[in-house]
Amino acid sequence: MLFVLIALVSYMAKPEKAQNDLFLMNIEALAAGEDYVPIQCIGTGTVDCPLGGKTKFVMIGYSLEVPY
Amino acid sequence: MVTALKYLINILFLFSFLACTSVPVHKGIPYTDFPETENLIACILPMDTAVFRFPFRIKMQGDTVAIMDLHGMDHFIHLFHYPDLSYITSLGKRGDSPEEMLSVENIRWNGNSLWVLDANGLKLTRFGLALSNDSLLREEAVSLDKEILRGLDFVIYDDSTFIIPDYSGESRFCWVDRKGRLLHKMGIIPTTNEEALKHARPALAQAWRSFIDYNPRNGILAAVTQLGEVLEIYNLKDSTHIVRVGLHGEPEFKVAEGYGIPTGIMGFSDIQVTDTAIYAVFQGDTFEEISRKMQKGDMTDGGRYIYVFSLSGEPIKKYVLDHYVYGISVDELNGIIVTTDVNSDEPVVKYAVD
Numbered sequence: 001m002l003f004v005l006i007a008l009v010s011y012m013a014k015p016e017k018a019q020n021d022l023f024l025m026n027i028e029a030l031a032a033g034e035d036y037v038p039i040q041c042i043g044t045g046t047v048d049c050p051l052g053g054k055t056k057f058v059m060i061g062y063s064l065e066v067p068y
Numbered sequence: 069m070v071t072a073l074k075y076l077i078n079i080l081f082l083f084s085f086l087a088c089t090s091v092p093v094h095k096g097i098p099y100t101d102f103p104e105t106e107n108l109i110a111c112i113l114p115m116d117t118a119v120f121r122f123p124f125r126i127k128m129q130g131d132t133v134a135i136m137d138l139h140g141m142d143h144f145i146h147l148f149h150y151p152d153l154s155y156i157t158s159l160g161k162r163g164d165s166p167e168e169m170l171s172v173e174n175i176r177w178n179g180n181s182l183w184v185l186d187a188n189g190l191k192l193t194r195f196g197l198a199l200s201n202d203s204l205l206r207e208e209a210v211s212l213d214k215e216i217l218r219g220l221d222f223v224i225y226d227d228s229t230f231i232i233p234d235y236s237g238e239s240r241f242c243w244v245d246r247k248g249r250l251l252h253k254m255g256i257i258p259t260t261n262e263e264a265l266k267h268a269r270p271a272l273a274q275a276w277r278s279f280i281d282y283n284p285r286n287g288i289l290a291a292v293t294q295l296g297e298v299l300e301i302y303n304l305k306d307s308t309h310i311v312r313v314g315l316h317g318e319p320e321f322k323v324a325e326g327y328g329i330p331t332g333i334m335g336f337s338d339i340q341v342t343d344t345a346i347y348a349v350f351q352g353d354t355f356e357e358i359s360r361k362m363q364k365g366d367m368t369d370g371g372r373y374i375y376v377f378s379l380s381g382e383p384i385k386k387y388v389l390d391h392y393v394y395g396i397s398v399d400e401l402n403g404i405i406v407t408t409d410v411n412s413d414e415p416v417v418k419y420a421v422d
Contacts, residue, residue: 050327060324
């Protein structure tokens, strides 16, 4: 039973690792600034704007957003 | 055949997983509602001077009230007599000279001294009040250790120590001495997002930006998240740590250009630990709602709820306000909560509570 369970876990782990690698590549690309992502800070508020100052909310541009 | 086998294996795995484990949704203890809800009607305290752009914090000390203007043009802090709100003076001049301030994140009374945190200027400044002649003296400036990444709030632990939230993501709080040196760090962000903990800590820390308060009489250090709905309670006397997570869950964010970009909801905006309870202002609007409102010209900002928790984090009561407020100052003894309404030219609003 233990052997079967280990085999199953190994089988399931492979595609997940590939997905994680892709996920991390995206994060690293964003962090490294390889793909410029436009950031806009809208209004006056209390949220820290990455561009400086405090804003009401922050908008980001196109597709390379990594949801958490 | 292979596909069918894969389905079978998936199903078997799912069953064995569900049978053998229980996965916690949060690292904290969830709460869903408050046993009591009370609607409160405001009493607006008129002011003879309209000087605010964004009255973010209000701190009482005897018959003096300090109001912090987050986006102040000339000065960040204004002092008034309480309760008539007659103007005394302004301090925290905006500017980049050594005695001026680039920004102000929070203010704290310590006796007759007022401490002011300038995150951009990396310093804490102490003003000594001599109210007999309505004058104010800048008595001390503490340059913060460069290792402290954007201290966005602070509390005074004792005469020689400050506690500042940590935005490196390596811990939860920095302990800092009176000379601004980092003594040590404590705690960890209580997120369930293990991927972010491993690979995106600065962004995670930005998303978990928290407002804090400390009561030296009971040793309770409490923090609430600006995004999402998380309350953390550190009892510094018995070293216990409690995390309570409301219906809106932990802060949600996206990573872009290495920054944690807020999504989800605006959560808490201020907190106070009294001798018997923890009071926190809660908003709860999604950023989509905020955006939609702004497009319609509705610029209302702030929270309509004050949540009251016991010192061990049990939900006690929810106050529903008739104003949207940001900062609070709770006077438990006299049953009064004084708040700031950033949407009004009469920004000081008082509520009577039980």
